Amino acid sequence: VSVSLPHTGRQVHLIARPQGEPRAADFAMVEAPVVSPGPGQIVVRNEWMSVDPYMRRRMDDVDSYIEPFKLDEAMSGAAVGTVIASESADFPVGMWVRHFLGWREYATLDVDDPALRVIDVDAVPAQRYLSVLGMTGLTAYVGLTVAAPLQEGDTVFISGAAGAVGHVAGRVARALGAATVIGSAGGPEKVWKVVEEFGYDAAIDYKAGALDSQLEAAAPDGIDVYFDNVGGPHLEAAIGRMRVHGRVALCGAISQYNSSELPPGPRNLLLATNKRLSFRGFIVTDHLDLYGDYVSQAIRWITDGSLHVEETVVDGIENAPAALMDMLQGVNTGKMLVRLGRG
Numbered sequence: 114v115s116v117s118l119p120h121t122g123r124q125v126h127l128i129a130r131p132q133g134e135p136r137a138a139d140f141a142m143v144e145a146p147v148v149s150p151g152p153g154q155i156v157v158r159n160e161w162m163s164v165d166p167y168m169r170r171r172m173d174d175v176d177s178y179i180e181p182f183k184l185d186e187a188m189s190g191a192a193v194g195t196v197i198a199s200e201s202a203d204f205p206v207g208m209w210v211r212h213f214l215g216w217r218e219y220a221t222l223d224v225d226d227p228a229l230r231v232i233d234v235d236a237v238p239a240q241r242y243l244s245v246l247g248m249t250g251l252t253a254y255v256g257l258t259v260a261a262p263l264q265e266g267d268t269v270f271i272s273g274a275a276g277a278v279g280h281v282a283g284r285v286a287r288a289l290g291a292a293t294v295i296g297s298a299g300g301p302e303k304v305w306k307v308v309e310e311f312g313y314d315a316a317i318d319y320k321a322g323a324l325d326s327q328l329e330a331a332a333p334d335g336i337d338v339y340f341d342n343v344g345g346p347h348l349e350a351a352i353g354r355m356r357v358h359g360r361v362a363l364c365g366a367i368s369q370y371n372s373s374e375l376p377p378g379p380r381n382l383l384l385a386t387n388k389r390l391s392f393r394g395f396i397v398t399d400h401l402d403l404y405g406d407y408v409s410q411a412i413r414w415i416t417d418g419s420l421h422v423e424e425t426v427v428d429g430i431e432n433a434p435a436a437l438m439d440m441l442q443g444v445n446t447g448k449m450l451v452r453l454g455r456g
């Protein structure tokens with residue numbers, strides 16, 4: 114089935130590779146033709162798109178687990194939207210899908226694109242599939258079940274606790290039996306939310322004083338599991354507080370994503386030997402087999418109100434670059450999302 118398609122739609126291109134913090138001039142808004150679907154293709158009108166920390170690394174021309182953005186082409190990333198033209202009986206017009214061609218208003222996709230998934234928007238709003246019911250939520254789950262398996266009674270420390278992954282990780286830690294869940298975030302409002310709304314037992318404002326002493330006060334008997342979203346001084350402070358046989362999930366190091374010069378590693382790594390620590394890095398997309406397990410639990414937590422889902426919403430594709438830049442600066446609480454359509 115085909116309907117009459119708009120001739121053009123807007124998309125965001127990366128036009129220069131940033132040095133340090135990205136700037137508005139690194140992006141361009143381009144009006145591009147909407148490509149009609151061929152056999153086995155659909156056109157999706159994107160309603161929401163995700164901006165994520167890893168996108169900053171894709172702006173650099175470096176080898177990584179995901180290829181760099183190409184200059185002068187539409188950027189990509191997770192998005193959800195509705196099918197508006199279809200040459201596939203399995204994806205009728207009106208169906209909601211998630212896919213990986215964000216940063217554009219209209220996406221023409223092959224239905225066998227491995228990133229394309231039908232989403233059920235009856236019970237939960239579509240944008241949740243970019244946050245708690247998407248890779249963000251699964252990241253929290255993989256970190257605490259695979260990378261640093263949490264054991265009942267553990268004391269857990271989670272950095273970036275007011276962010277997309279962090280606010281879900283606090284809830285996951287609780288569900289897995291953590292005795293004490295401690296978070297860190299930047300600024301008093303975020304710290305307040307981490308405790309009062311995201312269910313952490315305590316939170317540290319890393320901008321307000323030395324991490325070591327704040328962490329010592331919050332976890333006087335030490336930490337069993339550290340979920341690292343931040344790296345740098347946070348990682349060093351956590352290593353200092355780890356208990357023997359502690360486990361560290363290396364999820365990300367956002368404190369370094371804008372740096373062209375990498376800081377020296379944790380100076381106290383010798384403690385990892387003395388305390389028999391384990392550190393494991395992970396990439397969520399290696400663990401998609403756990404998605405079903407995770408999502409069924411997360412839907413229960415959303416429904417029973419035990420997971421406070423937080424999203425910061427920016428309107429309009431023209432504001433997507435600013436949303437990404439703002440997220441890197443900590444303007445968001447919970448998941449930073451861009452609403453393109455009527456939502």
Ligand SMILES: NC(=O)c1ccc[n+]([C@@H]2O[C@H](COP(=O)([O-])OP(=O)(O)OC[C@H]3O[C@@H](n4cnc5c(N)ncnc54)[C@H](OP(=O)(O)O)[C@@H]3O)[C@@H](O)[C@H]2O)c1
Pocket residue numbers: 165166167248249252273274275276277278279297298299300303342343363364365366367368369395396397398440441442443444445446447448449
């Ligand atoms: N391994 C994986 O598969 C995987 C998947 C998804 C995400 N991640 C990683 O998980 C981490 C969190 O991602 P997210 O999507 O949940 O983003 P997010 O936490 O929602 O947003 C980023 C947050 O980072 C904080 N931040 C920025 N600069 C900082 C600094 N210098 N020191 C401490 N905090 C800083 C800001 O909060 P404050 O206001 O508190 O500073 C900001 O809100 C990132 O490191 C990301 O790369 C990894």
